[in-house]
Amino acid sequence: MRVQCSPALLGTTHFPSGAGERLRVLAVTRIFPNRVEPLSCPFQRRQLAALARLAEVEVLGVVPWVPGASLLGERARVGKLCRVPAEDTIDGLPVVHPRAPYLPLAGPWLSGVNGPLYLAGLVPHLAALRRRFDVVLGAFLFPDAWAAQHLARALGLPYAVKAHGTDVNVIARWPSVRALVQGTLRRAGVVIGVSRPMLGALEELGAPRDRVTLVPNGVDRALFQPRSRDEAREALGLDPRSKMLVYVGRLEAAKGLHELCDALVSLEARAPGRFTIALVGDGSLRKTLEEKRDAGLPLLVAGGRPAEEVARFLAASDALVLPSFHEGTPNVVLEALAAGRPVVATRVGGIPDVVAHERTGLLVPPRDAPALAAAIERATSHAWDEDELTRAAPPGWDRSAEALLAALVRARAVYA
Structure with missing residues (x-):
């Protein structure tokens, strides 16, 4: 044309x-x-x-x-x-x-x-x-x-x-x-x-x-920095005992949210009540995700939140999860690193440019729910070096x- x-x-x-x-x-x-x-x-x-x-x-x-x-x-x-x-x-x-x-x-x-x-x-x-x-x-x-x-x-x-x-x-x-x-x-x-x-x-x-x-x-380094996980969970009213993953972004199929739910189903079958995923954002899948939550899947559908609350959710988390099919360099990945939290994400776009596999997070293929589930288990049981995570984030x-x-x-x- x-x-x-x-x-x-x-x-x-x-x-x-x-x-x-x-x-x-x-x-x-x-x-x-x-x-x-x-x-x-x-x-x-x-x-x-x-x-x-x-x-x-x-x-x-x-x-x-x-x-x-x-x-x-x-x-x-x-x-x-x-x-x-x-x-x-x-x-x-x-x-x-x-x-x-x-x-x-x-x-x-x-x-x-x-x-x-x-x-x-x-x-x-x-x-x-x-x-x-x-x-x-x-x-x-x-x-x-x-x-x-x-x-x-x-x-x-x-x-x-x-x-x-x-x-x-x-x-x-x-x-x-x-x-x-x-x-x-x-x-x-x-x-x-x-x-x-x-x-x-x-x-x-x-x-x-x-x-x-x-x-x-x-990254706003004054806002996104390491904070107490327990204090953040208390402020958000979240269970201090569960392993919590946070997703931040649009609630759309291309963000890999169906695969994320499939991964959570398999994790829930192996270890009931151990994992929770908080979804921060809005989009066309919100109603579907709320229905899955109401049916018993351990999802917290938080909706869109301002940056200050995104920072609190990241502080409360054990890791950020981002299973997108396509990405550039998502800023939430940089913000998670600045907050001292590892990243579980797909190996797409510019994500491998900022997340060092097994050093600052775990990378998996897109559209692969079993690999995503395994990475979530591994990421939430590994002792990550918080200083290394924060050093991987960019300046302000x-x-x-x-x-x-x-x-x-x-x-x-x-x-x-």
Whole structure:
């Protein structure tokens, strides 16, 4: 599928900032929190908030929309998102929330149309954005970064692409999307990945090797640090005697939650009452998981929780479990290590880049419930070196923001 930018969106190159002035960054992404979904994508909010201490940052936090969305009310996500204000301030960041139409359930063969639709949601904001920025950052390969490149062209600016995980490992491989992503990567001033395996995947998709750069995520080290397990369990009202695993993330099938439940069934059959799994997050499987809990499976379905409570759940745990089919470098893995807790996870994406098998956790193949059950048993009976776990976690978000700023300066220099 070939899509061209409208001639009305063409602009001329413009770099207004002089030497010594702060870089002015326009971030374009759907993966950003808002008033309706305040817990969404906390890593993106923290990194951009840290970047704003070094540069001028404004966010186009794009909201999906379909005709008649307001009529759906609370019955559908797109209806709930109608309550998101047009403008907001989040963690000190000025945020504009454009409405971008999209084709629901487009899948691998039709999702390509969502690029132009996303761009159509940005066009009404074009005049207000002119001559205010030095570089555009598109976070998430498609449709976000694809649309960001055309917005950058309209504004006469260079652009950078930041990839995260599912966008590289799944969406970019779809037949209707792959060529669009390849073009976006080839023309970017810089292409940012969060793990070394992701950098290789981006090169395979068409990113020039000399423009691919690593910007690891950070961790709030003041919040995620070793704490008393007993005190955390008491605060949460949890059994101090059970072996508790914590999962943090979306409650979706692709996160391996069916396999996790199968593993828990086998563990429960061998050692009734010994293991509990706390599920922190929300998603389409929540009702199914609550039904399994009500049927006797030792699950705690906690729902979405703010970062402070996520930190408490990690402190209360014996290990983090993350059995996803695909991932980038999940921030909860970094947070668990910073909290001094081992990680039981699948060997996918950037996870092996941060979890050393048998040193800071255990890695298993995806979709393998028996291997997952065995790893859970082993992880909860092993004496882990807490100091080694915490050393494996990255520094704080300020260091991550410094690396991101350097990448954006580099993107600007490519077109200077």
